[in-house]
Amino acid sequence: MQRTFQVLRVDETSKGQFEFRIEQKSLQDLPEGNTLIRVEYSSLNYKDALSATGNRGITRAYPHIPGIDAAGKIEESDSKYFNPGDQVIVTGFDLGMNTWGGYSEYIRVPDKWVLPLPKGLTPRKAMELGTAGLTAGLSVLELLKNGIKSKDKILLTGATGGVGIISLSVLSQIGCRVTAVTGKKDYHELLRKMGASEILSRHQLQEKNQKALLKGEYAGAVDVAGGSTLAAVLKRMRYKGIVTCCGMVDSSKLETTIYPFILRGVRLIGIDSAECDLKLKKEVWNKFAANWKFDFLPECLTECTLEEVPHYIEKMLRGETIGRVVVKTAR
Ligand SMILES: NC(=O)c1ccc[n+]([C@@H]2O[C@H](COP(=O)([O-])OP(=O)(O)OC[C@H]3O[C@@H](n4cnc5c(N)ncnc54)[C@H](OP(=O)(O)O)[C@@H]3O)[C@@H](O)[C@H]2O)c1
Numbered sequence: 001m002q003r004t005f006q007v008l009r010v011d012e013t014s015k016g017q018f019e020f021r022i023e024q025k026s027l028q029d030l031p032e033g034n035t036l037i038r039v040e041y042s043s044l045n046y047k048d049a050l051s052a053t054g055n056r057g058i059t060r061a062y063p064h065i066p067g068i069d070a071a072g073k074i075e076e077s078d079s080k081y082f083n084p085g086d087q088v089i090v091t092g093f094d095l096g097m098n099t100w101g102g103y104s105e106y107i108r109v110p111d112k113w114v115l116p117l118p119k120g121l122t123p124r125k126a127m128e129l130g131t132a133g134l135t136a137g138l139s140v141l142e143l144l145k146n147g148i149k150s151k152d153k154i155l156l157t158g159a160t161g162g163v164g165i166i167s168l169s170v171l172s173q174i175g176c177r178v179t180a181v182t183g184k185k186d187y188h189e190l191l192r193k194m195g196a197s198e199i200l201s202r203h204q205l206q207e208k209n210q211k212a213l214l215k216g217e218y219a220g221a222v223d224v225a226g227g228s229t230l231a232a233v234l235k236r237m238r239y240k241g242i243v244t245c246c247g248m249v250d251s252s253k254l255e256t257t258i259y260p261f262i263l264r265g266v267r268l269i270g271i272d273s274a275e276c277d278l279k280l281k282k283e284v285w286n287k288f289a290a291n292w293k294f295d296f297l298p299e300c301l302t303e304c305t306l307e308e309v310p311h312y313i314e315k316m317l318r319g320e321t322i323g324r325v326v327v328k329t330a331r
Pocket of ligand 1: 245248
């Protein structure tokens with residue numbers, strides 16, 4: 001008898017709206033690929049929320065099964081790198097964008113997208129971090145490779161979000177003094193517990209916005225917001241400051257003068273977690289497995305089922321999720 005399993009499917013209605021449904025699928029429905037994986041956990045990222053609500057820059061055609069992250073066990077593969085039973089992680093590439101994603105008990109993908117789960121992580125722990133954690137790790141690695149040291153002052157935006165909270169924890173473990181920017185008044189205490197030495201509201205960050213440069217206070221910054229948020233971050237960097245930029249929760253546009261770059265030598269570095277080299281992804285996962293200890297406070301982590309994902313997508317798009325949402329795919 002053909003094995004069936006459940007997926008979360010998104011459909012576009014004739015009115016251009018997007019609807020979710022839990023559907024039963026069988027292995028023969030899966031796309032081609034040399035590696036079949038039984039997914040134990042996936043996670044919710046901002047990109048999933050956009051993919052599931054019709055952002056054509058991410059997902060061109062519907063019906064679609066989102067989920068840019070997956071962790072579980074190899075079921076079948078003709079890869080020379082993997083054997084059935086191996087525990088693995090898949091994040092990024094085209095998973096969950098225009099390829100059947102991780103909101104499914106099974107995925108089939110090319111082995112070149114797959115990484116072995118490092119010792120020290122479980123599938124659940126890996127998906128607590130997920131693409132947000134990978135992106136936080138890539139951002140921190142860029143800061144370190146460009147000379148940031150412990151005790152340096154770092155500015156961090158979107159602090160209560162997935163990338164933000166993980167960056168905060170890692171940077172504070174390294175010994176950096178992190179100023180966390182947040183729009184959430186009720187979560188200052190939580191951010192302090194996660195390692196923030198100072199909190200700024202989004203409003204405070206944007207004060208004196210008409211000036212081209214502000215006091216050069218920060219050696220580094222991790223920005224997840226883009227738009228006027230990133231412009232305000234650039235103005236506050238000290239000489240040779242280094243800023244990573246990964247997201248656009250404020251805006252995909254950036255309006256800035258060139259003064260931070262030509263008067264202070266500020267460097268702006270883009271972060272891409274999806275297509276980046278597997279070697280670099282591995283470096284970050286190994287850091288999480290061995291060096292960067294990561295325990296979420298209970299308020300920063302939610303586990304949900306596939307049925308509950310649409311509820312958390314709505315919350316995320318309203319900017320109301322705190323930390324990470326991990327998705328249990330298997331029944
Ligand atoms: N380049 C890559 O490879 C990559 C990978 C992962 C994520 N990303 C991008 O990074 C961004 C953050 O991802 P995430 O997973 O951390 O999302 P998230 O969990 O939804 O967190 C985003 C946080 O940004 C803050 N925020 C919301 N609206 C804002 C606004 N208008 N202005 C300034 N801050 C705002 C909120 O935190 P506060 O309330 O605390 O301010 C929110 O919790 C997204 O744009 C995502 O697409 C990119």
